[in-house]
Amino acid sequence: MAAKSNLQLIEECDNFPYHDDDPEFYERHMRNYHAFKVNGCNAVLGYMPNNVVEKFPWIENDWKVDSQSRIVTLMAAPDATPEVRNEIMSRLLAEAVHQKTFEVLNGWRNEMYPIYAPGGIFLMEMERCASPLFGIISYGVHMTGYIEDEKEGLKLWVGRRSKTKQTFPNMLDNTAAGGMSTGEHPYACAIREAAEEASIPEAVFEERAQSVGVMTYFYVRDARAGGEIGLLQPEIEYVYDIRLDADHVIKPCDSEVEDFRLWTVDEVRESLKQGEWKPNCAVVVIDFLMRHGILTPENEPDYLEIVARTHRRLPFPKAKFVL
Structure with a gap:
């Protein structure tokens, strides 16, 4: 391939x-x-x-x-x-x-x-x-746990989805992610998902996590998503980075994740090239690499198009999360 x-x-x-x-x-x-x-x-x-x-x-x-x-x-x-x-x-x-x-x-x-x-x-x-x-808008949160290694630079905590998961089985995933139910706000959802999927305690999330933006796109589902092909899934994803200590080991907390691995940026980029990531998780990782200065306008020829395509104006009414 x-x-x-x-x-x-x-x-x-x-x-x-x-x-x-x-x-x-x-x-x-x-x-x-x-x-x-x-x-x-x-x-x-x-x-x-x-x-x-x-x-x-x-x-x-x-x-x-x-x-x-x-x-x-x-x-x-x-x-x-x-x-x-x-x-x-x-x-x-x-x-x-x-x-x-x-x-x-x-x-x-x-x-x-x-x-x-x-x-x-x-x-x-x-x-x-x-x-x-x-084809309604759905809302979710995605977060990337990472460490700053003195020798190898940034290293990301990457999850592998369960082989038996109904949607995108066995594909690579962000450190934690999930959909927002009625009445849920982004920050509270992120805390819940971090604990449920990656065993990150609430206190650690509150101390270490940073809200870094929102991504929007309009996805047409393929066979990997499960169910009928061609259904529409416009999504709004609130994105968080979590800078962790080197000795903080991410472990699965439920059956949805096979395992986690701590990968260098080069390993992550190679897995992206090989198409191993769940589509919207690949989008979040690419955004992470841009925000951390790894992908730049000088080394990514499609930089402007990527930014535009991950902040799409969706044609339906949207939530306003005000506490």
Whole structure:
């Protein structure tokens, strides 16, 4: 296999077309999707592939499917509460599970993902594994644990995903990462994931971790993600660095991670070239290498394109996390 460039790795994660690249192609491509909306909210909340819309066991009066305008609308009253909208969504998903309509629903997690109206207003929520069927924005945190070695420079703690994990099995991963459930804020989520996945105590995280930005991209799922191919997954990832002492050893804390290894920058870069990383984790690592001055405009010819592609403006309403 030919070595992958950093831009190719970015393109594996941010792989939904851009309108400005080819407006005519983009307009044709969008005919493959229905817009997902909620009655009383004018904003489009996600994109659903036409074949997904055709398969769903829509419940009369709960949903309006307009195939001519390609819009699917959850038909709660315009002033309905989030709980009412949630109940409508739950009935639909329960029926889809009963009929075994979608393979992706086999990964049911009993975790709820939020959906926001413009202005960051909480609109409703849905089961995590169903979110790609509706193409809504999902939120998560990713963190890179690292040490500063006097002889070898920066060394990163790299995880190997479990061989039995439903999504991206056996691929390389960041030190810790995870999705943000309804009501969760980035910092609290990062503390939880650091403890659950990498055995990093809360006190260590609070002392050593630093919020270093946010990354956005629009991912079209492939076979490695599990379930149906072609589902859409626009994501917002809050990123943290954790500078650890050399004697702090990262160990798996659950069955999702096979092991951790402490790798030099050269080892990490070689594994990126070989395509060993989960796509969005590769994006986070490339961002780390840029922020720490390892990848620069002088040695990375696609530097500007990489920065742009990892901070994409997503076309749906977004959260506002204010404590």
